[in-house]
Amino acid sequence: MTTPAIVADDVSRTYDLDGVSVAALRGVSLTVEAGDYVAIVGTSGSGKSTLMHLLGGLDRPTGGTLLIGGRDVAKLTPDELAELRNTTIGFVFQSFHLLARTTAQDNVGLPLVYRGAGRRERRDRATAMLERVGLAHRITHRPNQMSGGEQQRVAIARALVTGPSVLLADEPTGNLDSATGQSVLALLESLNAEGVAVVLVTHDREVAARARRQIVMKDGLISAAG
Amino acid sequence: MRLAEAWRVALDALRANRLRSLLTMLGVVIGVAAVVALVGIGTGTKQQIEQQVEGLGSNLLLVVPGRLQAGAAPTSSPLTMDDVDAISRVVGDRSRVAVTINSGETVRAGSRSGFASMQGVLETTPTVFVRRLDRGAYLTRTDVSTGRRVAVLGAGVAGDLFGDVDPIGRQITIGGVRFRVIGTFERLGQSLGVDRDGEVHVPVTAAQRLLGTERIDGLAIRAPDRERIDDLSAAVVATLTDRHPDTDFSAVTQEQILGVLGDILGVLTGVLAAIAGISLLVGGVGVSNIMLVSVRERTKEIGLRKAVGARPRDIGVQFLLEAVLLTTTGGVLGMLLGGVTALLVDRLSPVPAALTWWSMALAFGVSAAVGIVFGVVPAQRAGRLDPVVALRTE
Structure with missing residues (x-):
């Protein structure tokens, strides 16, 4: 049996806002298996974004245990956590977060910069990844020269370029029209079929319904899991 | 991150805000130019006086009655x-x-x-x-x-x-x-x-x-x-x-005269350089200021870079290099401007000026140091930025 991609055990996250303690997550347990396809749904403020940040190693839990790729996040230095994000996790954001003034190719190659890859290697791998997401004709285009769907494909290519085991997508279709959203989802699903675990955060029930299983968040807790 | 890549990113960032970069650089340009020009004038004056003393003849011993010291009564x-x-x-x-x-x-x-x-x-x-x-x-x-x-x-x-x-x-x-x-x-x-x-x-x-x-x-x-x-x-x-x-009789050699004059002129040159250094400092504060603005503007970019694997150090180095690039470019331009100013002063006015490699090297070194010193705080701030908060910034 393979190691689960992510294991969260009674994970909580409390924020200290001007001396007032606010619990965003109040004990969440969740396992993302290798090759899993999970949708996290819930209303705004339910804690799904906080959970997503924890699962991606962008943040650390204030309680419980969180293992990403078998490594305990609490025991990692900031540099090790950065390396974990670089090698194990791929992020896709609602607003794409592409660097303006930078070509699709260099945007996709960005994660490779932080593992010391040379320019040629970065461009070769970025080109291959852009071809994989169907953007072979957009390699030298900048974000403002591309449609929303194309930009999100660039973002997905960027998330995939380091060969991560988990893809974390935060409302990946939120800024796209439904037809474009469908094609982005189809892309994510085809990647999942190749063995990449996909964790999708969404408040769109239809999108969530396509996942293998759904986790419903409410008030910082998992209220239903399927 | 490779250093070459960090330089490229820094250069891109400066190019993205050309006018702002140029104006920020101007403070450093003026500071370095002032240092180079004023030290050049001090050095030129010193050289001229040395030539004049040496021009009296060689191996001279001047003997006068009285003591050669401050406050001694004329004899x-x-x-x-x-x-x-x-x-x-x-x-x-x-x-x-x-x-x-x-x-x-x-x-x-x-x-x-x-x-x-x-x-x-x-x-x-x-x-x-x-x-x-x-x-x-x-x-x-x-x-x-x-x-x-x-x-x-x-x-x-x-x-x-x-x-x-x-x-x-x-x-x-x-x-x-x-x-x-x-x-x-x-x-x-x-x-x-x-x-x-x-x-x-x-x-x-x-x-x-x-x-x-x-x-x-x-x-x-x-x-x-x-x-x-x-x-x-x-x-x-x-x-x-x-x-x-x-x-009492005093005998002085040219070396002694030169030594005394050299000390006085050395102090004078130092004071000129220090005054010019203040303007360099002001330029440095401007760099620091603009770098803080730059960090704030690019919070989202910092968050993204962290999300895809940038370590705090990578982000810090990127912003530090940006500051250093600003000040060293300003330093080179300032060296040119200061050098040309010194040459013009030498040609067009009775005040002599001489360019010395050490004042150029010093000015350049100081401008790089200014970039490091005044870039550290903004760079640290960028490096420590919480990626979650940074990504949420719209």
Whole structure:
């Protein structure tokens, strides 16, 4: 049996806002298996974004245990956590977060910069990844020269370029029209079929319904899991 | 992250805000230019004075009565021609000893008159000091021993009294006494603030008779070589003290004069550089300010870079390099501007200026250091930015 991609055990996250303690997550347990396809749904403020940040190693839990790729996040230095994000996790954001003034190719190659890859290697791998997401004709285009769907494909290519085991997508279709959203989802699903675990955060029930299983968040807790 | 990549990112970021980068750089440009130009002027002045002191002649020993120190009372000279003979015996070569007695006198030739520094001297003056004749001949030993009333005019005096006319053989009066012009000096200009072209050299004996005195003001000795200056200095002072027990005598070498002047000018140059350094500091504060703005503007970018694996150090280095790139580019431009300014000052004004590699290197080094010092705080702030908060920023 393979190691689960992510294991969260009674994970909580409390924020200290001007001396007032606010619990965003109040004990969440969740396992993302290798090759899993999970949708996290819930209303705004339910804690799904906080959970997503924890699962991606962008943040650390204030309680419980969180293992990403078998490594305990609490025991990692900031540099090790950065390396974990670089090698194990791929992020896709609602607003794409592409660097303006930078070509699709260099945007996709960005994660490779932080593992010391040379320019040629970065461009070769970025080109291959852009071809994989169907953007072979957009390699030298900048974000403002591309449609929303194309930009999100660039973002997905960027998330995939380091060969991560988990893809974390935060409302990946939120800024796209439904037809474009469908094609982005189809892309994510085809990647999942190749063995990449996909964790999708969404408040769109239809999108969530396509996942293998759904986790419903409410008030910082998992209220239903399927 | 590779350093080359970090440089490229920094350069891109500066290019993205061209006008802002240029304006920020301007503070550093002006600061560095001021340092280079002012140090250049200080150095040029120092070099000019050194040349003037060295231009007096080499291996010179100047002997004057009194102590050479601040606050010492001026001493009236007890020296006479007998002392000169005694010193000549110590030196062993009369041609290496020069004397002077100075007096400001009115000189006349026909209807023209002027003011000149009359110097009563020995015939040895042109060999002890560096002094070249333009026309005629210098004083002879016979002129000195007989107190003949002959004069050698500085270029300025000759011009004032005779214009373009050849003054050789003509009569002038000095302090109302008639002298015959036998030579003129080459134009020499100013030396240590003294107009050397306003001098008139006459035999020391004639000058003493004119002034009604036996004294001489000072002695100069040209040592055969540098090594013997100190011994000679001690021997000369000992001989004079022996002959005049009530008077102190001081002997100074060119090195000592240069040392004192060099110290003064060094301090002056340092003060100029420090004043210019302040403007560099102000430029640095501007860099720091703009870098903080830049970090804030690019919060989202920082969040993204962290999300895809940038370590705090990678982000910090990126912003630090950006600051250093700003200041070093400003430093190079400032070096050019300061260099051109110094050259223009040297060419177009009476103030001398000289560019030195060390002031350029210093200014460049300081500008890089300013980038590091003033870039550290914004860079640390960027590096420590929480990726979650950064990504949420819209």
